[in-house]
Amino acid sequence: MDSLTQAALGAAVGEAILGKKIGGKAAIIGAVIGTIPDLDVLITPFFTPLEKISIHRGYSHSVLFCILGALLIAYVLSQLKVTKTEAYWRLWVLSFLGLFTHVLLDAFTTYGTQLFLPFTDWRVSFDSINIVDPFYTVPLLAGVLFSVFRFAPDAKRRALPNQIGLLVSTAYLLFTFVNKAHIEDVFAAALAEQDIKYEEILTVPVKVGNMVWYGVANDGEQLHLGKYSMLADNTIDFESFPINEQLLDGLDPELADRMKWFAQGFYTVAQEGRTIRVYNMQCDMQGVRHFGDYKAPTAFYFQIVPEMGGGFELSTGMHPEE
Numbered sequence: 189m190d191s192l193t194q195a196a197l198g199a200a201v202g203e204a205i206l207g208k209k210i211g212g213k214a215a216i217i218g219a220v221i222g223t224i225p226d227l228d229v230l231i232t233p234f235f236t237p238l239e240k241i242s243i244h245r246g247y248s249h250s251v252l253f254c255i256l257g258a259l260l261i262a263y264v265l266s267q268l269k270v271t272k273t274e275a276y277w278r279l280w281v282l283s284f285l286g287l288f289t290h291v292l293l294d295a296f297t298t299y300g301t302q303l304f305l306p307f308t309d310w311r312v313s314f315d316s317i318n319i320v321d322p323f324y325t326v327p328l329l330a331g332v333l334f335s336v337f338r339f340a341p342d343a344k345r346r347a348l349p350n351q352i353g354l355l356v357s358t359a360y361l362l363f364t365f366v367n368k369a370h371i372e373d374v375f376a377a378a379l380a381e382q383d384i385k386y387e388e389i390l391t392v393p394v395k396v397g398n399m400v401w402y403g404v405a406n407d408g409e410q411l412h413l414g415k416y417s418m419l420a421d422n423t424i425d426f427e428s429f430p431i432n433e434q435l436l437d438g439l440d441p442e443l444a445d446r447m448k449w450f451a452q453g454f455y456t457v458a459q460e461g462r463t464i465r466v467y468n469m470q471c472d473m474q475g476v477r478h479f480g481d482y483k484a485p486t487a488f489y490f491q492i493v494p495e496m497g498g499g500f501e502l503s504t505g506m507h508p509e510e
Contacts, residue, residue, distance in 0.1 A: 189293050189294060189297060189317075189319055189320070189321075189324075189325075190319060190320045190325075191223060191226065192325065192329075193293070193320075193321075193324065193325045193328070194222050194223055194225075194226065194290050194293070195219040195222055195223050196219070196222075196325060196328045196329040196332060197222055197289050197290065197293060197328060197357075198218040198219045198220070198221050198222015198223065198286045198289070198290065199215040199216070199218045199219040199222065199332045200215075200218070200328055200331060200332050200350055200353060200354050201218045201221075201222065201282065201285045201286050201289055202214040202215050202216070202217050202218020202219065202221070202282060202286065203215045203218065203332055203335050203336065203347075203350045204347070204350055204351070204354065205218075205278065205281060205282045205285070206271070206274065206278070206282060207335060207336070207346060207347065207350065208343055208346060208347065209274065210270055210271065210274075211336075211340060212336040212337075212340065213270050214282075215332055215335075215336050217265070217271070217282070218282065218286050221261060221282070221283055221286030221287060222286045222287075222289070222290050223290075224248070224257070224261075224286075224287060224290075225248045225249050225253070225287060225290045225291055225294075226248075226290075227248065228243055228244055228245070228246060228247075228248040228249075229244060231243065232244065236502075237502040237503065237504075238442070238443060238446060238502055241446055241450050242302075242309070242446065244299075245291075245294060245299060245300065245301045245302060245311075246302050246305060246309075247302070247305050247306070249290075249291040249294060249301045249302060249303065250291070250302060250303055250304065250305040250306075251288070251291070251303055251304065252305065252306070253287070253291075253305075254284055254287040254288040254291060255284065257283070257287055258280050258283035258284035258287060259280065259283075261279075261283035261286075261287075262276055262279040262280040262282075262283045263276075265279045265282075265283070266279055291303060293361075295312045295313065295314055296314045296315075296316050296317045296361060296364070296365070297313070297314075297315070297316075297317055297318070297319050298313060298315050298319070298392055298470060298471050298473070299311075299313065299319075299470075299471045300312065300313040300450075300452065300470070300471070301313065309449070311449075311450075311452065313452070313470070314365065314368075315368070315390065315391065315392050315393075315470075316361075316364040316365045316367070316368040316393065316398075317361065317364045317393060317398065318393050318394060318395065318396060318398075320396070321396050321397070321398070322396055323360055323396060323397055323398070324357050324360050324361060325357075327352075327353045327356035327357045327360070328353045328354065328356075328357040329353070330349070330353055331349045331350045331351070331352055331353015331354060331356075331357075332349075332350055332353060334349035334350075334353075335347065335348075335349045335350040363398070364393070364398045367398050368391060368393075371391050371401045371403070371416065371418075372389060372391050372403075374416055374424075375389060375391060375401075375403035375405070375414065375416065375424065376389065378403075378414065378416075378423075378424040378426075379405055379412070379426070382426065384405060384407070384412050384426060385407055386405035386406055386407045386412065387406055387407060387408055388405070388406045388453060388454075389403060389404065389405045389406070390403070390404045390405075390406075390452075390454045390469065390470065391403045391404075392404075392473045394473060394474075399417060399418045399419050400415070400416070400417045400418070400419075401415070401416050401417075401418075402414070402415050402416075402473040402475070403415075403416065403424070404454050404469050404473075405426070406431075406453060406454060408431075409430065409431060410428045410429060410430055410431060411428070411429050411431060411454065411455075411456055411469065411485060412426040412427070412428050413426060413427050413428075413429065413469070413476065413485055414426040414427070415475065427476050427483070427485075429456045429467075429483070429485045430456065431455070431456050431457065432456060432457040432458065432459075433457065435457040435458075435459050435464055436448070436457055436464075436466075438494075439464070439492065439494065439500065440498065440499070440500055443492070443500060443502070447466050447468075447490065450468060450470070450471070451466070451468040451469065451470050451471075452470045453470075454468070454469040454470045455467060455468050455469060455470075456469075456485055458484070462493060462494060463491060463492070463493055464491070464492040464493075464494075465484075465489040465490065465491055465492075465505070466489060466490040466492065467484060467485050467486050467488070467489050468488070468489075468490065469485060469486060472486050472487065472488040473486060474486045474487040474488065475487075477507040477509075479507070484507055487506050487507045487508075487509075488504065488505075488506050488507075489504065489505050489506075489507070490502065490503075490504055491503045491504065491505050
């Protein structure tokens with residue numbers, strides 16, 4: 189999720205655990221802890237473009253990091269004046285939940301979160317909520333702010349707004365998970381009606397409110413892309429794109445493997461001269477782009493230019509809106 193949402197979630201966790209004891213400072217501490225996993229972006233400049241693909245939402249987003257990181261953060265908190273009187277186990281719980289709720293929330297979005305590193309680099313991705321969705325963020329943020337600023341003097345009522353905010357936001361998150369199952373049924377019915385066979389299907393929400401979705405069906409040779417709005421209840425018109433997996437065969441094996449791993453099987457490859465473009469549908473769904481006779485399944489792409497001697501130049505690009 190976006191940084192504001194992660195900070196709000198961390199603040200809500202901090203307020204829930206220590207708000208009654210140390211006041212608004214608990215929310216501040218929680219907000220800081222809740223943003224720590226995303227600090228992995230600070231080290232990406234030290235890696236190659238190919239390595240960067242695996243860095244974000246990597247080790248800093250793993251369960252092991254949450255456990256070990258919480259030990260260190262709890263120790264630091266135990267040395268601070270404002271929290272040194274609190275039991276170490278309580279500080280560890282605060283630290284762990286601040287980190288773990290961040291990585292768990294990220295798993296509900298696209299891109300994928302490597303929760304189980306270093307044991308496996310399998311990327312957990314529920315794809316049920318957009319990276320920015322005020323319907324989740326606003327109740328969470330409002331609950332924290334009301335607890336900290338409106339009900340701070342009232343110890344008995346202080347916790348209630350924050351608890352309501354957490355309850356409402358969590359209920360919405362669970363709704364997106366259930367709604368996704370409904371959306372998959374809608375796409376499956378549309379594919380069957382149009383006699384499109386497929387092996388796997390990916391559904392991804394776009395915009396806010398969980399009402400507009402893209403669906404991608406993979407039949408092994410082509411991807412079939414469609415868009416559905418719950419508000420319009422539109423007929424889904426699918427556009428098909430050849431996967432062209434063979435275009436990756438002559439590339440560096442590690443590069444080809446990482447491209448496939450990152451896309452989790454939902455990608456297409458196109459070639460123009462020596463340049464190869466890989467469109468990753470798992471982490472980017474912006475709709476079909478048309479340029480004369482050229483049609484791309486989405487806007488963002490990885491661009492690969494093979495070099496003499498077996499090397500390659502990897503960069504990214506973006507097709508403009510029509």
